[in-house]
Amino acid sequence: MPSPDAPQILLALQLANGYGAQPGAWRMPGTDPSAYTDMDVLVRYAQTAERGKIQLIFLADTPVLDVDLEQQAPHHATDPIVVLTSMARSTERIGLVATSSTTLNEPFTIARQFKALDIASHGRAGWNAVPTSIPAAAANYGITLPSRQDKYERAHEVVQVVQALWGSWEADAWVRDVEGRRFADMSKIRPVNLRGRHVASAGPLAIPPSEQGQPVIFQAGGGDAGLEVAARYATGVYANPFTIDEGRAHRDALRAAAERVGRDPDEVKLFAGFMPTVAASRRAALDRRRILDESVDLDQRVRYLGSMIGLPLTPAQLDEPLSADQLAAARPSPGDPRAPHALDVAQEGWTLRDVLAHGVIDYHPVVPGTAADVADHMQEWFEAGACDGFSLAVDVYADGVDTFVDEVVPLLQQRGLFHTDYEGTTLRDHLGAPAQYGTDPRLS
Amino acid sequence: MPSPDAPQILLALQLANGYGAQPGAWRMPGTDPSAYTDMDVLVRYAQTAERGKIQLIFLADTPVLDVDLEQQAPHHATDPIVVLTSMARSTERIGLVATSSTTLNEPFTIARQFKALDIASHGRAGWNAVPTSIPAAAANYGITLPSRQDKYERAHEVVQVVQALWGSWEADAWVRDVEGRRFADMSKIRPVNLRGRHVASAGPLAIPPSEQGQPVIFQAGGGDAGLEVAARYATGVYANPFTIDEGRAHRDALRAAAERVGRDPDEVKLFAGFMPTVAASRRAALDRRRILDESVDLDQRVRYLGSMIGLPLTPAQLDEPLSADQLAAARPSPGDPRAPHALDVAQEGWTLRDVLAHGVIDYHPVVPGTAADVADHMQEWFEAGACDGFSLAVDVYADGVDTFVDEVVPLLQQRGLFHTDYEGTTLRDHLGAPAQYGTDPRLS
Ligand SMILES: Cc1cc2nc3c(=O)[nH]c(=O)nc-3n(C[C@H](O)[C@H](O)[C@H](O)COP(=O)(O)O)c2cc1C
Ligand SMILES: Cc1cc2nc3c(=O)[nH]c(=O)nc-3n(C[C@H](O)[C@H](O)[C@H](O)COP(=O)(O)O)c2cc1C
Numbered sequence: 054m055p056s057p058d059a060p061q062i063l064l065a066l067q068l069a070n071g072y073g074a075q076p077g078a079w080r081m082p083g084t085d086p087s088a089y090t091d092m093d094v095l096v097r098y099a100q101t102a103e104r105g106k107i108q109l110i111f112l113a114d115t116p117v118l119d120v121d122l123e124q125q126a127p128h129h130a131t132d133p134i135v136v137l138t139s140m141a142r143s144t145e146r147i148g149l150v151a152t153s154s155t156t157l158n159e160p161f162t163i164a165r166q167f168k169a170l171d172i173a174s175h176g177r178a179g180w181n182a183v184p185t186s187i188p189a190a191a192a193n194y195g196i197t198l199p200s201r202q203d204k205y206e207r208a209h210e211v212v213q214v215v216q217a218l219w220g221s222w223e224a225d226a227w228v229r230d231v232e233g234r235r236f237a238d239m240s241k242i243r244p245v246n247l248r249g250r251h252v253a254s255a256g257p258l259a260i261p262p263s264e265q266g267q268p269v270i271f272q273a274g275g276g277d278a279g280l281e282v283a284a285r286y287a288t289g290v291y292a293n294p295f296t297i298d299e300g301r302a303h304r305d306a307l308r309a310a311a312e313r314v315g316r317d318p319d320e321v322k323l324f325a326g327f328m329p330t331v332a333a334s335r336r337a338a339l340d341r342r343r344i345l346d347e348s349v350d351l352d353q354r355v356r357y358l359g360s361m362i363g364l365p366l367t368p369a370q371l372d373e374p375l376s377a378d379q380l381a382a383a384r385p386s387p388g389d390p391r392a393p394h395a396l397d398v399a400q401e402g403w404t405l406r407d408v409l410a411h412g413v414i415d416y417h418p419v420v421p422g423t424a425a426d427v428a429d430h431m432q433e434w435f436e437a438g439a440c441d442g443f444s445l446a447v448d449v450y451a452d453g454v455d456t457f458v459d460e461v462v463p464l465l466q467q468r469g470l471f472h473t474d475y476e477g478t479t480l481r482d483h484l485g486a487p488a489q490y491g492t493d494p495r496l497s
Numbered sequence: 498m499p500s501p502d503a504p505q506i507l508l509a510l511q512l513a514n515g516y517g518a519q520p521g522a523w524r525m526p527g528t529d530p531s532a533y534t535d536m537d538v539l540v541r542y543a544q545t546a547e548r549g550k551i552q553l554i555f556l557a558d559t560p561v562l563d564v565d566l567e568q569q570a571p572h573h574a575t576d577p578i579v580v581l582t583s584m585a586r587s588t589e590r591i592g593l594v595a596t597s598s599t600t601l602n603e604p605f606t607i608a609r610q611f612k613a614l615d616i617a618s619h620g621r622a623g624w625n626a627v628p629t630s631i632p633a634a635a636a637n638y639g640i641t642l643p644s645r646q647d648k649y650e651r652a653h654e655v656v657q658v659v660q661a662l663w664g665s666w667e668a669d670a671w672v673r674d675v676e677g678r679r680f681a682d683m684s685k686i687r688p689v690n691l692r693g694r695h696v697a698s699a700g701p702l703a704i705p706p707s708e709q710g711q712p713v714i715f716q717a718g719g720g721d722a723g724l725e726v727a728a729r730y731a732t733g734v735y736a737n738p739f740t741i742d743e744g745r746a747h748r749d750a751l752r753a754a755a756e757r758v759g760r761d762p763d764e765v766k767l768f769a770g771f772m773p774t775v776a777a778s779r780r781a782a783l784d785r786r787r788i789l790d791e792s793v794d795l796d797q798r799v800r801y802l803g804s805m806i807g808l809p810l811t812p813a814q815l816d817e818p819l820s821a822d823q824l825a826a827a828r829p830s831p832g833d834p835r836a837p838h839a840l841d842v843a844q845e846g847w848t849l850r851d852v853l854a855h856g857v858i859d860y861h862p863v864v865p866g867t868a869a870d871v872a873d874h875m876q877e878w879f880e881a882g883a884c885d886g887f888s889l890a891v892d893v894y895a896d897g898v899d900t901f902v903d904e905v906v907p908l909l910q911q912r913g914l915f916h917t918d919y920e921g922t923t924l925r926d927h928l929g930a931p932a933q934y935g936t937d938p939r940l941s
Pocket of ligand 2: 627645
């Protein structure tokens, strides 16, 4: 049992399109096929997560329709601000975080909308500041993607202008003195007047401080350039390491980078993407995943698995394991960090259907198993220093969010790995993030 | 009594900063001085308006802090999308309309956010498409204001791209066929691929139709160029005529312009700005206005009145009427449509304090009086063809919205001038606006 003030796991719940992290989620029994547009459904998931004391909801976002809707639901929310505002109105504690592109949006728009969300939620908003890497998203804004260097140069400018706008009111500028006839102290509200190579803004923003001062910055992906953004500005970082070693390397690099810019490395938390499928037994969890796999595009999945391990696999072999000859001929794709694990699972003798049900081709590590299996995995990663918490991609929200909250959360709590109540009322409280107003003085 | 299917008055309730249309509203008894950031308060006003069957809430907006906050509250909401989404979650019928600048925003952002609001509100969203005319707002986006011609050229492009994005899903594209394994019919979801001189977008939007198909377009102000935008795209037009003649001229011009582009003129509704102050008697209404005037900047107001009627007035004369000599010397400012009315009121012998309490320097026509006085004014304007409805700027929301709903609305209903229930569930239903999906085929 860890000591009472040892660090504990932080949890983010990804709630993307309203159905679940698996492409077939929209077709599952219990799922409302209209959940994508039904704020009532989305709000219920947020409430369930809050019941489980999960620190925050995370909506990844790219402003593009980049999926074939014949079989699958869109990847992202109709609009993150609309969805998170809906959640803010019906929850009280849980943090509300979404991506907004530093490549496609003006800093004034980002600053205003996330600060307004921060106000509406009484200090629970966070912004995941990422450049956009999908050309079709840029085309929706009438531009072609800038070079990687320009994108990251702009990302730095956008975050700095946004934070400066957030800081354009001092913490006590909004006096509201009815007797004294003074609405605000204008000497404590200042313009920004920043001009960079890519963006500029005069300011001030017309929004006073929230209960947490200003929203929390998150960052995701992007190699060294992304690490630099994260190290300078972020409180939370989303990553998708596939192994403990990868997670540890990323987290160590992040902490070192934060230290280089003068921050306490404990101020930056790495959230590892993780896809749990919880059921009464491992077999039941695999069966749940099989139904999901079969609900959309199983044939494609077999071929994809084949290319990952260097074998020409076809659906005809779905109910058989790999033969000894196949195992001998297999060559895990060197560029794919998931490939060795896929081959390991295949070597255990599972049928191809079950190999896939292990989630070996998914874009997050997958654990199909009991609540204890899932908690064990999280404990192992956390205690090995592979992450500070997890960004949960629940397979099917309709029942999966409840199951996680009712079965996995109590286990983590019993093990002293997860808090039993929110530490405060704001997202900064939940993350132990220091108060900040405007740009971080250590960075200027 | 008008015949049952005669046109009736349409009502929009302006809910700007949460306090009221008068600068001193934030200091009034009963007003929560934190209403600007308190969604609960704003939501209550929207619910009251809905109780009164008011057709829509309107949030004017310019993304700039253009007021001295020492004495006054900001003019606009923290963020219109956040505020309207909050209202959407706690109301069921009332329309939700806000301004978003065609000069400063990308069409993809506008299309996505208003359509997401339309989805969240089950078909109640509207967008007031106006170019920005305040240089400081442009500076918040790092640009200088384009020429008037470029601004309006861009406005046309932005509205067309937004409507095309809204129409990128056909009405029945979202099949959600669980058994048939078909989420959507991709043959009915098409890219936009529009490129103008100012903006461009590839599309499609990732959002299916709402209950009203797509949001309703509004327009405001802007002379001939604005009229052209309104005539082509708008269902509702906000205007601030100061007299019946002005209103009639604007409405006639608008209807003629709509006809020229092939639309039925009845499809375009003019909302005249109107600022009622309702009390038990005219004297009581004037006293209410006096308290409001005195709560902020009465001295300035006296001097402003003086410049309007060509006299050097000072606060020393506040409790006296204009002398005969002053009345003889007065010269109403020729460029100000409010000036003749101001002089008329002064000639009735009111003290300067009471002249101001008549609202003669306000930016809307003001009626301080009983509910019947207010209803009479509205009836007169409406029956004279000066407008199709009113955009209500209520002096102090804390009690003024309830008073309007409880006292004026029933009078209008008794006179057969205002509906007694919503005609349907969507904003298009409330406005009698024809169904539309994508750009209006008559305009292409
Ligand atoms: C866990 C995780 C979450 C991400 N979330 C988003 C997102 O919400 N929106 C987005 O456009 N990109 C997202 N990305 C992509 C990265 O921001 C980045 O674009 C990608 O890693 C490519 O980086 P590059 O453009 O620097 O090459 C995410 C990446 C990771 C690893
Ligand atoms: C009733 C009314 C409402 C308006 N609402 C807005 C608004 O919400 N935001 C805004 O920036 N301008 C608003 N305007 C200003 C006009 O859109 C326009 O900018 C102004 O009339 C000047 O026009 P011009 O730029 O064509 O000269 C409004 C004007 C009127 C008459």
